[in-house]
Amino acid sequence: MAPLPPRRRPARTGGAIDPVGGAGRCALPVRAIVAFVYAPASWHTGFAMTPMTAESEPSDGPMPAGTGRPVRLSLTRRAGRPARHLADLSRDERRQVAVSLGQPAFRADQLSRHYFARLVDADETEAMTDLPEGARGPLLEALLPRLLMPTRTLSCDDGLTRKIAWRTADGALLESVIMRYPDRATVCVSSQAGCGMGCPFCATGQGGLTRNLSTAEIVEQVVHAARVLRRRELAGGEGRLSNVVFMGMGEPLANYTAVTAALRRLIAPPPEGLGLSARGLTVSTVGLVPAMRRLAGEGLPVTLAVSLHAPDDELRDELVPINTRWPVAEVLAAAWEYAEASGRRVSIEYALIDGVNDDVARADALATLLAGRLAHVNLIPLNPTDGSSWRASAPAGQRAFVRRLRARGIATTVRDTRGREIAAACGQLAAEPAGRARHVESATTVEAAGATNGSPAHGNRVLR
Numbered sequence: 112m113a114p115l116p117p118r119r120r121p122a123r124t125g126g127a128i129d130p131v132g133g134a135g136r137c138a139l140p141v142r143a144i145v146a147f148v149y150a151p152a153s154w155h156t157g158f159a160m161t162p163m164t165a166e167s168e169p170s171d172g173p174m175p176a177g178t179g180r181p182v183r184l185s186l187t188r189r190a191g192r193p194a195r196h197l198a199d200l201s202r203d204e205r206r207q208v209a210v211s212l213g214q215p216a217f218r219a220d221q222l223s224r225h226y227f228a229r230l231v232d233a234d235e236t237e238a239m240t241d242l243p244e245g246a247r248g249p250l251l252e253a254l255l256p257r258l259l260m261p262t263r264t265l266s267c268d269d270g271l272t273r274k275i276a277w278r279t280a281d282g283a284l285l286e287s288v289i290m291r292y293p294d295r296a297t298v299c300v301s302s303q304a305g306c307g308m309g310c311p312f313c314a315t316g317q318g319g320l321t322r323n324l325s326t327a328e329i330v331e332q333v334v335h336a337a338r339v340l341r342r343r344e345l346a347g348g349e350g351r352l353s354n355v356v357f358m359g360m361g362e363p364l365a366n367y368t369a370v371t372a373a374l375r376r377l378i379a380p381p382p383e384g385l386g387l388s389a390r391g392l393t394v395s396t397v398g399l400v401p402a403m404r405r406l407a408g409e410g411l412p413v414t415l416a417v418s419l420h421a422p423d424d425e426l427r428d429e430l431v432p433i434n435t436r437w438p439v440a441e442v443l444a445a446a447w448e449y450a451e452a453s454g455r456r457v458s459i460e461y462a463l464i465d466g467v468n469d470d471v472a473r474a475d476a477l478a479t480l481l482a483g484r485l486a487h488v489n490l491i492p493l494n495p496t497d498g499s500s501w502r503a504s505a506p507a508g509q510r511a512f513v514r515r516l517r518a519r520g521i522a523t524t525v526r527d528t529r530g531r532e533i534a535a536a537c538g539q540l541a542a543e544p545a546g547r548a549r550h551v552e553s554a555t556t557v558e559a560a561g562a563t564n565g566s567p568a569h570g571n572r573v574l575r
């Protein structure tokens with residue numbers, strides 16, 4: 112491969128991370144979190160690591176073997192344990208809970224149908240007429256606690272996009288985004304409160320990780336979206352949720368157990384789960400190779416989206432810091448294993464950043480990596496985040512990048528940057544406190560250099 116051109120060094124203006132080792136005000140915490148979760152002996156920039164205090168149990172994500180240092184996780188706040196919810200449990204487990212309350216086992220199925228099929232909210236007890244009044248309270252308390260409280264809701268795109276900011280019972284913040292399209296409706300969900308991966312272009316990554324979300328906290332975001340659509344609360348009339356993308360806050364495969372359980376719950380028909388098609392589910396990752404391989408063996412025919420963002424390790428080390436642990440070649444090898452096991456095309460996510468990774472030489476290098484593979488490239492014009500001077504590639508640059516890939520036979524689309532004006536687009540989800548929220552009512556403009564697939568990007572999360 113011909114040498115790739117040097118990229119322009121990004122200037123940042125007070126963001127949480129300086130990706131090139133400069134003097135970003137809060138550079139230490141996020142880097143330290145990433146370094147301690149994945150524990151390289153030293154950071155690629157030579158950043159000096161000092162031990163940090165673990166405040167919670169570590170993530171159940173894949174921990175690299177043999178990397179030397181014990182894995183410890185430092186969180187930005189003390190984490191709590193969410194209350195048990197029926198979506199955390201299998202059908203049999205729910206039935207056991209009902210029996211333990213002195214109720215027939217089928218009461219658990221009745222409650223599950225209210226939640227998954229009728230999309231009844233936890234406080235709409237009057238709708239649960241098939242449950243004896245005396246049984247409702249104990250059953251709801253044991254199986255349907257309120258896990259997420261909406262703190263604000265913002266809309267744009269003529270009411271077709273809605274971002275919901277949530278607060279968990281222990282005060283963790285997260286966001287999800289519902290997007291309505293002519294042919295489908297998608298919800299982008301968070302798998303963690305915050306994120307420890309530290310990608311410098313992503314607002315979520317700049318805040319660090321608070322904690323993993325539980326299975327039910329993930330599922331609740333999806334059930335809420337289905338409810339909103341069914342009740343015509345989004346523009347466009349009554350709708351049915353068709354797609355779920357794990358591209359909100361967090362690295363889904365770093366919360367492996369909860370995410371895979373949530374996938375199963377979303378696919379299973381009521382009363383076990385929501386009954387969505389697995390083909391409508393997409394899990395993104397920055398490239399946690401052991402977890403990608405494990406997912407390939409789960410028998411879950413969901414789409415895998417790999418947030419690549421650069422074809423070369425030198426640049427990807429900076430854009431996606433975990434690349435220093437699992438470089439491009441290893442990530443793509445795991446992606447092709449997943450494609451073979453699932454029979455599903457892998458989505459390669461690539462944020463186009465002006466003057467950083469959008470040169471045609473990198474388009475050629477990317478095409479070389481993907482030639483002949485079961486893959487599709489999803490280009491994401493970078494969405495702006497506070498504190499970063501990086502910006503999206505100019506339209507002409509986007510078009511040139513697309514042309515170059517397509518000329519090499521690589522299926523390529525440009526992502527619709529839905530929700531940009533309410534910080535709901537890829538890379539923008541930051542779970543700001545309500546007082547800092549911006550109110551935007553105008554529509555977002557969609558920039559596209561080619562076809563659009565309309566799915567969100569990771570980190571706006573949805574930017575990956």
Ligand code: SF4
Pocket residue numbers: 306307308309310313314315316317359360361362397538569570572574575
């Ligand atoms: S892009 Fe994804 S993995 Fe990277 S910091 Fe943002 S949320 Fe985390």
